[in-house]
Amino acid sequence: MPADVSNFRTSDEVAYDRTRLRQWREGRAGADGVSRRAMLGLLAAAGSAATVPLTAPARAVAAEPTIRKPLPPEWFVPRGTNAETRFEALRGTGRTTPNERFFVRNHTFTPVLDAGEWRLKVWGSGLRGRRGEDRPLEFGYDDLRRLPSTTRTAFVECAGNGRSFYASQQGETVTGTSWTLGAIGVARWRGVRLGDVLRRAGATRYALDVQPRGLDADFLTNGENLGRVRRPLPLAKALDDVLLAYEMNGEPLPADHGYPVRVVVPSWIGISSVKWVGDLEVSEEPLYSPWNTTLYRLFGPAHPPEGSAPLTRQTLKSAFEVASGATFPQGVRTRLHGRSWSGAGAVVKVEVSTDGGERWRRARLHDVPRADVWTRWSLDWRPGARGPATLLARATDARGRTQPAASVPNTQGYFFDAVVRHPVTVV
Numbered sequence: 001m002p003a004d005v006s007n008f009r010t011s012d013e014v015a016y017d018r019t020r021l022r023q024w025r026e027g028r029a030g031a032d033g034v035s036r037r038a039m040l041g042l043l044a045a046a047g048s049a050a051t052v053p054l055t056a057p058a059r060a061v062a063a064e065p066t067i068r069k070p071l072p073p074e075w076f077v078p079r080g081t082n083a084e085t086r087f088e089a090l091r092g093t094g095r096t097t098p099n100e101r102f103f104v105r106n107h108t109f110t111p112v113l114d115a116g117e118w119r120l121k122v123w124g125s126g127l128r129g130r131r132g133e134d135r136p137l138e139f140g141y142d143d144l145r146r147l148p149s150t151t152r153t154a155f156v157e158c159a160g161n162g163r164s165f166y167a168s169q170q171g172e173t174v175t176g177t178s179w180t181l182g183a184i185g186v187a188r189w190r191g192v193r194l195g196d197v198l199r200r201a202g203a204t205r206y207a208l209d210v211q212p213r214g215l216d217a218d219f220l221t222n223g224e225n226l227g228r229v230r231r232p233l234p235l236a237k238a239l240d241d242v243l244l245a246y247e248m249n250g251e252p253l254p255a256d257h258g259y260p261v262r263v264v265v266p267s268w269i270g271i272s273s274v275k276w277v278g279d280l281e282v283s284e285e286p287l288y289s290p291w292n293t294t295l296y297r298l299f300g301p302a303h304p305p306e307g308s309a310p311l312t313r314q315t316l317k318s319a320f321e322v323a324s325g326a327t328f329p330q331g332v333r334t335r336l337h338g339r340s341w342s343g344a345g346a347v348v349k350v351e352v353s354t355d356g357g358e359r360w361r362r363a364r365l366h367d368v369p370r371a372d373v374w375t376r377w378s379l380d381w382r383p384g385a386r387g388p389a390t391l392l393a394r395a396t397d398a399r400g401r402t403q404p405a406a407s408v409p410n411t412q413g414y415f416f417d418a419v420v421r422h423p424v425t426v427v
């Protein structure tokens, strides 16, 4: 197996996944809204399927794609229900992304919620008293704001960020939104530790998974209703560094980013950071949703037939704060700026090539490298011959991992980590 996919298939994750699949087969795990076919697919390599429960029939719900904030074309590229940040729009901004320029990834549309009426319902078999969904423990917005708060700077990045390069650089056909590199933003999140809420809610020591669920509309895709956006987190991660955030860069969360409260899961793929969170299921049994079974695993020739373990930590990427196809005058010294980030730790080194990858130079780092945040960098360049040129940037993180020349493909185009070829013209 190539080194860069083995990172995401640590033996721990694989063993964990296998145990959970066995529990599902034995009727000891929840998988509402995951088709029986999908679960059987996952089980294929894990052993016999035996008898398995059927899922509820799909309900039809109207979906109307909407983002509430303005999306000026100099800052965003519209992508269906989503909006991608242009990296050139980050030039001159700080280490955090201004809320107005932060990318939006919506499965359906932004709901407009009232913090006064909002409740976080905590329920499930992993709570003392084994609370059913109809008998949850509730926290209001003011209850959360009265709990001790904590602040953390972290990126939220879609697992599919960079997906379009599987096609444009590697000739691979993959499904999903054709992001370039702008499905990422960094913000200072303030909120309550999820662990504090779970302890107050009476999570038992047998609790295994926590599944936050959004209050946005059911997600309909390919004629199926997958229900509301939800994805389980193992309790170990939930108790570690996960926040229930109500502030983003010092302001109340904007509607598009989860107002009044969202989950923020540092270093993990964006789907973990559920927006508009309405309830948390705390379970003694492993939980499944479409977002950790058919979606957000790696499928394809380089991966096991049942797919990889569910994706967790983000991979490694770099981007120039330069428009694609930008022009540079010949012979005039210019300063190229960019940012690099990794889910595995701080970015400690960035190399840049201005000649299509022949010669590499060390970029100057502008930030103290930190985990969960990008490192800004720059490099001076005096463009030579007129005509097309290709800029490349290659990051190395604190774990010693460097961006490869090509990414191992997967059918849904997640985790593009290869060096991106950035076209410009010298005039």
Ligand SMILES: Nc1nc2c(c(=O)[nH]1)N[C@H]1C(S)=C(S)[C@@H](COP(=O)(O)O)O[C@H]1N2
Pocket: 102, 103, 104, 105, 106, 107, 108, 156, 157, 158, 159, 185, 213, 214, 215, 216, 229, 256, 257, 258, 269, 270, 271, 272, 273, 274, 275, 276, 277
């Ligand atoms: N409730 C809910 N949470 C969600 C989503 C969603 O559609 N609904 N999208 C997820 C995905 S796929 C990503 S990448 C991030 C994007 O966060 P942002 O829109 O604040 O940038 O939110 C995640 N949380």
Ligand SMILES: [Mo]
Pocket: 105, 157, 158, 159, 160, 270, 271
């Ligand atoms: Mo995402």
